[in-house]
Amino acid sequence: MPESKKKLKLALYWAASCGGCEVAVLDLDEKILTVAELADIVLWPVALDFKYKDVEALADGSVDVCLFNGAIRNSEQLEIAELLRRKSKVMVAFGACACYGGIPALANQFDRESIFARVYGTTPSTVNPGRVLPQTKLPTPQGELHLPTFYNAVYKLDDVVDVDYYIPGCPPPPDLIWTAVEAIVSGKLPPKGATIAGERALCHSCLRKKEEKKVTAFRRVHEVIPDPEKCLLEQGIICSGPVTRDGCGTRCLNANMPCRGCFGPTPEALEHGASMLSAAATMAEGKDEATLAPILDGIVDPLGTFYRFTLADSLLRIRNKALVAGAEEKEGEEAAS
Amino acid sequence: MTENVTAKGGQGGGPAWEPKVVAIFCNWCSYTGADLAGISRLKYPAGLRIVRVMCSGRVSPAFVLKAFHEGADGVLVGGCHPGDCHYLEGNYKTLKRKLVFERLLEQFGIEKTRFRLEWISGGEGDKFARVANELIKEIEALGPLGSVAERLRQADGLSLRAEGGAGSA
Amino acid sequence: MPGPKIGVYVCHCGSNIADKVDMDALRDFAGELPDVVVSRDYKYMCSDPGQDLIKADIKEYGLERVVVASCSPRMHEPTFKRACEVGGLNPYLMEMANIREQCSWVTVDRGGATRKAKALVRSAVNKARLLEPLEDKSVPVDPKTLIVGGGIAGIEAALKIAEAGYKVYLVEREPSIGGQMAKLDKTFPTLDCAACILTPKMVSAAQNPNITLLTYAEVEDVSGYVGNFEVTIRKRARGVDEKLCNGCGTCQEKCPIKVPNEFEEGMGLRKAIYTPFPQAVPNKPVIDRENCTYYKTGKCRVCERVCPPQAVRFDQEDEIIKERFGAIIVSTGYQPFDPSVGKQWGFGRYDNVITGLQFERLSNASGPTGGKVLLKDGTEPKAVAILHCVGSRDKNYNEYCSRICCMTSVKFAHLVREKTGAKVYDLYMDMRTFGKQYEEFYNRVVAERDIYFIRGKGAEIMEDPVSGGLLVRVEDTLLGVFREIPVDMVVLNVAMCPRPDAQEVAQKFGIQRSADGFFLEYHLKLEPMKTANEGVFIAGTCQAPKDIPDTVGQGAGAAAEALKVVLLGKVTVTPTTAEIRETLCSGCRMCIPLCPYTAISFNEAKGVAVVNEALCKGCGTCAASCPSGALRVRHFDNRQLLSQIEGVCAE
């Protein structure tokens, strides 16, 4: 770690995320101390008690780096993203959710109404006889209470603010975080817009034996115990390795689980989901619909499978409204019966 | 550009709306068939526009998504009949992709009718014209789909930055 | 960064485009598109002055891309590519917008057509911006031509190529070449006998050292592409050693088995060891294993015993021949329509209702009756009806006109009169005598005695309850009356149809079929012998119904096409192939099994896939399944196609 004169000012923030990214930072283990040595943390809601006011008080551009994790789900997250962008020299989308929407963006299959109806109404664990739903304004004896607006869609960070670097992963692995920290501290920054991960797809690092990409059946991970030596795709298990950036250290593969795509698409991939769908489908053996349909029906939930982490970064991004209404009705009926 | 729009209006007599259909056709069969429709002076609505690829096997599902993204109301992929692909087997790959892709589109809330795969030979100018007219009629009944940018705007009224970013090329 | 300088050229195509698309608006629209430095419109862009516009602008404006908005690229892409090349621009930097076949000709209103033309031009400009220069490559051509089908079309093509000094393989399914023409008696309009004009050609084909004649043979498999087709031919076992057999015919004489002769259209008989007709080429018999006693019971072998040169070989096996060819001509001919599918014609029900080919055999001196036109009972007919358009020009069967039936009918009318004392009733819908000397021939026959031409479609053939003869019902549309004509023979001039195995043959040779089932030519008027599969040509009645003169013309034309391929000695192969960018390929191997030409292999040392560009045909199937985007197809890459999609969608 090179010597540096001045301590860096660092902000960390979590928006719509699970907290895993925060833990990933802590996973730097003893290196976290080095970070503390090198940097003054000006905001880190999960670990330190700062107020937004404190950030607002800082001069624009006075924060050196902001590591922003989580997607944008509501108006508060948007406000803070904009605030931190103003205050920071370098804005880093940290983790799959900030980069591509991540798991939260899977909610883009539904709009606010249907999500509320489900979460505050029909889930088995909900007890809400009055069907009370979150409101943005709430009159209380103490005065009017304001809650952030819950958006209809989940956005990735660069939808709403300019992003300088992307560190993908769910969560980003410590070694990548460290690479990024080193780069920032040393000032040896990659070109703006760079993603701190491999340029090739994950298969490049995957040591499993690859033979012929042909299958006669697709299976889901819970249905079989895969051969740990062989390429999972060739065993009929959808693995997003061929479309997903390298850099995670094949951690899922090492656990005999397929790649789910948290590192997002390779730089030249047409689109994360569609590209993998295309490849997977063409592995099926057969020439006519009668043979192919049963094989390909084995790929269940294509949207959830191929866009698990990248729906907010996809071409279509959200479900077409017209049919959401239909879905709601159906759900309503189910609930009623 | 409002000259002489003949297409029927959208729902409720709104502004005239002409369904936009992107057709991606293989050079050897479907594109030739579309040329034949022209040579035979068959007619179909001007909203259908053809992009030429060498084989339907070249059509990545992402091209179809791209068309919907850009505001196409429908997409028609055309290839040679099974067994007739100029490159022997490209159209079988197209069929495979379609069988998964149409389920994906459904999950995205895009009606089945908006995406169609048809085998149109170089001699089937009439079939092409029929499919084109049929498809456009069906899409007219469904109404406009709109671009993804519009859909996002409608969702939350946010002014999003230019798309792209970490992922999409 | 400014993009490449683009020139856009909008063609009026006379009034073909200009009538529907607002040329001024389109030109101005193009001029406003980013990077477009010059946009022009011109009456005929494909004309010399039109092309000169492009060439001049390349110099004057330093154009780096050219977009031509005109007809289909299938029509003039080569023209404009050449113009660019001559003008000093790499031809692959040219892109076309198809505003004729896919715009002005198919759109009802001018507004819509103009809007669509703009979208197509924007799309082409978008792609042009992203094009890259490419260089054509060439591969050597095998100088041999394969001809499939030894009818008059195939024979003619074979002779022309062989006489030019090039090697030909002529593959014929039947034991002899000659095709349908060999069955004919006299041929219109000159009435020379078919055998007299065909046999010399058949013999020359057999004797020409440049022609390898493979009869009783069929093509099993075709792979490869223009210049180098790899073909597998199965030569069925004749049961006779062709080198030893001298065609004496003793075996046929002595063979005890008689079966209906296909060549005689079921009317005559042949033996189990046979040549289909006396002038057969080669004049070497085949053993029909289905009917031969030896193959059925293990006994007999009479032919083997009587054969003077001992040429019979019961244990002969099919021979598999693998050869490489530079060009292929498919001339598999036609199949006559089967009139038994329509009850109204009574074919198969009434003995004396026969087809045109059966009539040819009756009339033919070497046919079953020795050239006499006789009824089934051996007597001479007194009245003969000849029906045109049986199965043609009829929406229930074939919409097309078979082109030969009118003239064949007139010929038959004449032959009946020449050979019998019978009256002739010729039932026609329209008399189409389109060819050279055809009208003259018709006029001559019209003047003959006792031939009655009735304008009307023979609607039904019934048995006459009184005489036991036949009654032909027809609406005489000139007199406006229904008539029932008593006759004792009816000749059905049936449609020419595609062969029953046309689909299989089409797939084998990578050609397509038109809606009528015949093989599809590349361009109906301008490229009638070419097909979409480069290097595969079609000739004769497999393309569409036609008479002998037209068939021969196409045979010679196809020979010219094939010679063009082999004489050039090399074919340019498109550089629009796939490539794999090594630094992006993850070695997932997804692409490898997808290539139909096995052009992709794996480089273990580098851990990446590689495309063999000599094998790649540029279909792009692999690229659409390369998840990482490492694989790209030149001229049709992801960015180019996405930009085109954007272009057609934008409003």
Ligand SMILES: Cc1cc2nc3c(=O)[nH]c(=O)nc-3n(C[C@H](O)[C@H](O)[C@H](O)COP(=O)(O)OP(=O)(O)OC[C@H]3O[C@@H](n4cnc5c(N)ncnc54)[C@H](O)[C@@H]3O)c2cc1C
């Ligand atoms: C009743 C009748 C009368 C006619 N009279 C006249 C006339 O007077 N004047 C005139 O100009 N025209 C006449 N015609 C038309 C004439 O018959 C045709 O124009 C001509 O025979 C067409 O020749 P072709 O070589 O195209 O086809 P064909 O004669 O059908 O030859 C095709 C050959 O290919 C072979 N073949 C087919 N499939 C395969 C395969 N898969 N592999 C290998 N070999 C194959 C066949 O066995 C055949 O030998 C008449 C037609 C009919 C029906």
Ligand code: SF4
């Ligand atoms: S597809 Fe998955 S399992 Fe197969 S090589 Fe790629 S990363 Fe490994």
Ligand code: SF4
């Ligand atoms: S062996 Fe067969 S072919 Fe020969 S004479 Fe006997 S039946 Fe005829």
Ligand code: SF4
């Ligand atoms: S483009 Fe087609 S022919 Fe070329 S390597 Fe790919 S799959 Fe094979």
Ligand code: SF4
């Ligand atoms: S599919 Fe793409 S990434 Fe995979 S091996 Fe082929 S070229 Fe390489």
Ligand code: FES
């Ligand atoms: S060339 Fe038409 S589908 Fe392959």
